Amino acid sequence: MNVTLFKKELINYSKEIKINKIGFASANTFETLKQRLIDQKELGYQSGFEESDIKKRTTPQLLLPKARSIISIALAYPSKMKKPPRSTKDDRRGIFCRASWGKDYHLLLREKMNLIEAFIKDKYPEAKILSMVDTGELSDRAVAERAGIGWSGKNCAIITPEFGSYVYLGELITNIPFEPDQPIEEGCGTCNKCVDACPTSALVQGGQLDSSKCIAFLTQTKGFLPDQYRKKIGNRLYGCDTCQTVCPENRGKDFHFHVEMEPDPKIAKPSLKPLLTMSNREFKEKFGHVSGSWRGKKPIQRNAIIALAHFKDEASLPILEKLLNDDPRPVIRGTAAWAIGKIGQKDYLAVLEKRLELEEDQEVRNEIQKGIQLLEACKGE
Structure with missing residues (x-):
C-alpha cells in the first residue's frame, strides 16, 4: 500500500465530493487537551453535553484499536442570508444562529464521511474506520487544529485562513498511517474582540470558555433561564454568533458552496408569536430538518417568550x-x-x-x- 499516493487520491476525491478542506493528523493521545479538559471540569466550565470520560475524548486508540491517523474535514457554511425578513412591530422575529441554517450539519457531514469511508474501503477493504461529528467522543476542534485545518481561536472556534470560523467539522479515525499535515500557526495575535464582545462574559479569556454562561448553551437548556441572562439572550432562539461576527478573520467571509446549507429565511428568522402555539407535529414539520431543533420545541418556545418580552x-x-x-x-x-x-x-x-x-x-x-x-x-x- 502506497500511503503517500493514496493520501493524494483521497485529497482529490474530497474535492470531487465538495469537501472544502481536508487534513490529516496522527492518532496520538491529545495530552494538552486532556489537561485542559481536567481544568475545565474542576472549574465547572463544562456544559454537560460533552462526553464525560476524558480519556475517551483524548485517546483515539480507545475508540478504534490500532488507530494510526485521523482525517479531519471541513465544510464552509454561509454567513449571510439572502433577503432576510425584517422584524417589525407587528411581526417580531427571532433568530437561529448560522450553524443552524439549512439542513442539519450532522447529516451533511455524515453523508460526506460515508462517501470517504466507502472510497477507502473500496481501495482497502481491510481498513478500519470510525467517523464522528460533534456528538462523538473526540473534540472536533482539537483534531482539526492538529490536522492543519485551522488554528484554535480565542473564541474557541477553529479559524481557517480560507473560510474564517464559518466551518462545520467532522473526523474519521483510521488504522491507515497517513502522513500528518502541519498545524497552522496561531493567528489571533493581540486581538481580543471576541472576549470583549461576549454578551455573558462566557469567554473567560482567550481560548477558555465557561460553557455554563455561553448563550449557545443557555438557549439549549430546558429549565428556567437564570434571570441575569434573560436580557442578554435578546431575540436569539438557538445559539449565538457574537464571537464570530466580531472576529476580523471573518470579515467578508460568506460562502455558498452547498445548496443544502442555504437557509429558508422564514425558518432561520421565524415569527415569534406562531411559535408559541405550535404543536409537536407542526414544529417537527417546520424545524425538524435544522440542527437547532434537536432539543425539541420547549427551549425554542421558552426563548421565543423571552424574545417577546425583550421587544x-x-x-x-x-x-x-x-x-x-x-x-x-x-x-x-x-x-x-x-x-x-x-x-x-x-x-x-x-x-x-x-x-x-x-x-x-x-x-x-x-x-x-x-x-x-x-x-x-x-x-x-
Whole structure:
C-alpha cells in the first residue's frame, strides 16, 4: 500500500465530493487537551453535553484499536442570508444562529464521511474506520487544529485562513498511517474582540470558555433561564454568533458552496408569536430538518417568550395569558408570567394575581411573583 499516493487520491476525491478542506493528523493521545479538559471540569466550565470520560475524548486508540491517523474535514457554511425578513412591530422575529441554517450539519457531514469511508474501503477493504461529528467522543476542534485545518481561536472556534470560523467539522479515525499535515500557526495575535464582545462574559479569556454562561448553551437548556441572562439572550432562539461576527478573520467571509446549507429565511428568522402555539407535529414539520431543533420545541418556545418580552410586544399578551393559565409545562407557564410583567401592561396585574392563587408549582409561583413585582414597579411610575 502506497500511503503517500493514496493520501493524494483521497485529497482529490474530497474535492470531487465538495469537501472544502481536508487534513490529516496522527492518532496520538491529545495530552494538552486532556489537561485542559481536567481544568475545565474542576472549574465547572463544562456544559454537560460533552462526553464525560476524558480519556475517551483524548485517546483515539480507545475508540478504534490500532488507530494510526485521523482525517479531519471541513465544510464552509454561509454567513449571510439572502433577503432576510425584517422584524417589525407587528411581526417580531427571532433568530437561529448560522450553524443552524439549512439542513442539519450532522447529516451533511455524515453523508460526506460515508462517501470517504466507502472510497477507502473500496481501495482497502481491510481498513478500519470510525467517523464522528460533534456528538462523538473526540473534540472536533482539537483534531482539526492538529490536522492543519485551522488554528484554535480565542473564541474557541477553529479559524481557517480560507473560510474564517464559518466551518462545520467532522473526523474519521483510521488504522491507515497517513502522513500528518502541519498545524497552522496561531493567528489571533493581540486581538481580543471576541472576549470583549461576549454578551455573558462566557469567554473567560482567550481560548477558555465557561460553557455554563455561553448563550449557545443557555438557549439549549430546558429549565428556567437564570434571570441575569434573560436580557442578554435578546431575540436569539438557538445559539449565538457574537464571537464570530466580531472576529476580523471573518470579515467578508460568506460562502455558498452547498445548496443544502442555504437557509429558508422564514425558518432561520421565524415569527415569534406562531411559535408559541405550535404543536409537536407542526414544529417537527417546520424545524425538524435544522440542527437547532434537536432539543425539541420547549427551549425554542421558552426563548421565543423571552424574545417577546425583550421587544415588549403587547400584541403577544393574550397568547402569554393563555400559556400562563393552560400550558401543562411549568417552564412555559412561569416564563410567560415573567414576560407579562416585563412587557409592562398594567392591566395584566390582575391576571398574574389570579393565577398566583391557583398555581401549585413553586418555581412557577416564583416567576409569577417576579412578574407582579415588575408590573407594580410600572404602576408606581
